[in-house]
Amino acid sequence: MTESALELRFLSHAENLASVRACVDRFAASVGFDEERRGRIVLAVDEAITNSIRHGYGSRTDGPITLRLAELDGGGVRIELEDEGKQVDPGNLTPRDLSDVRPGGLGIHIIRSTFQNCRWVRKQDTGMAVTLELPLTSSLKDLPRRAP
Amino acid sequence: MPPSLQIQTESIANGMVLRPSGEIDLARSPELRLRLREEVDALPRRLVIDLSAVGYMDSSGVATLVEALQRSKTAGCRLILCCLQPKVRSIFAISRLDTVFEIALSVDDAKTR
Numbered sequence: 001m002t003e004s005a006l007e008l009r010f011l012s013h014a015e016n017l018a019s020v021r022a023c024v025d026r027f028a029a030s031v032g033f034d035e036e037r038r039g040r041i042v043l044a045v046d047e048a049i050t051n052s053i054r055h056g057y058g059s060r061t062d063g064p065i066t067l068r069l070a071e072l073d074g075g076g077v078r079i080e081l082e083d084e085g086k087q088v089d090p091g092n093l094t095p096r097d098l099s100d101v102r103p104g105g106l107g108i109h110i111i112r113s114t115f116q117n118c119r120w121v122r123k124q125d126t127g128m129a130v131t132l133e134l135p136l137t138s139s140l141k142d143l144p145r146r147a148p
Numbered sequence: 149m150p151p152s153l154q155i156q157t158e159s160i161a162n163g164m165v166l167r168p169s170g171e172i173d174l175a176r177s178p179e180l181r182l183r184l185r186e187e188v189d190a191l192p193r194r195l196v197i198d199l200s201a202v203g204y205m206d207s208s209g210v211a212t213l214v215e216a217l218q219r220s221k222t223a224g225c226r227l228i229l230c231c232l233q234p235k236v237r238s239i240f241a242i243s244r245l246d247t248v249f250e251i252a253l254s255v256d257d258a259k260t261r
Contacts, residue, residue, distance in 0.1 A: 014173065014174040043238075
């Protein structure tokens, strides 16, 4: 049983990203994440929504997106993102080789390096559902090196 | 009408300093991309991108900088980033691009190195 749920429904317009980021940041703070991990969570959720906008909806601005935030038992966050756009094979959602320096393609890497559990599922009729979980006690998999 | 990306510019002896401000995400990165293309196409010897006023950047923003870096190399222009805030520095580290870009700690350092 999870507690403290928040549900956001918005359209696939990139102008909505800033508002959604602010909500995610506040929710992550309310369940106890420190600033560094909040920053990573916000970024990763932003990337997931951006993928929905660009790849799910082909950058259309009228596609519905639902974001649910809940606190995990024992602390942490579960984030569920759903759209009604184009479906992809979850097996194809793998991070690319970072040594290949080129624009784009970083979203999946950022998401997988932030959350302990990530799952992409094709919904029954159309669209994708993404579930991301990060327990409060877990450490980030890919902590950035601190500047000297 | 949503606000456009604010970008200040400063001419320097051997090129240009660009200073975008705000959060660079999918909504704002196209504007940055266009502006960077214009600046690189003007063939400065040095293009400094001062990110001190950028509080957030996602991978779409990073992609615009990667594209600018590639174009600058073709154009014979030295592209230098400077003054990265912690959240922006973080995404460069996550994506292993902190060793690909030339990153200075200050504008003065970026202008003269």
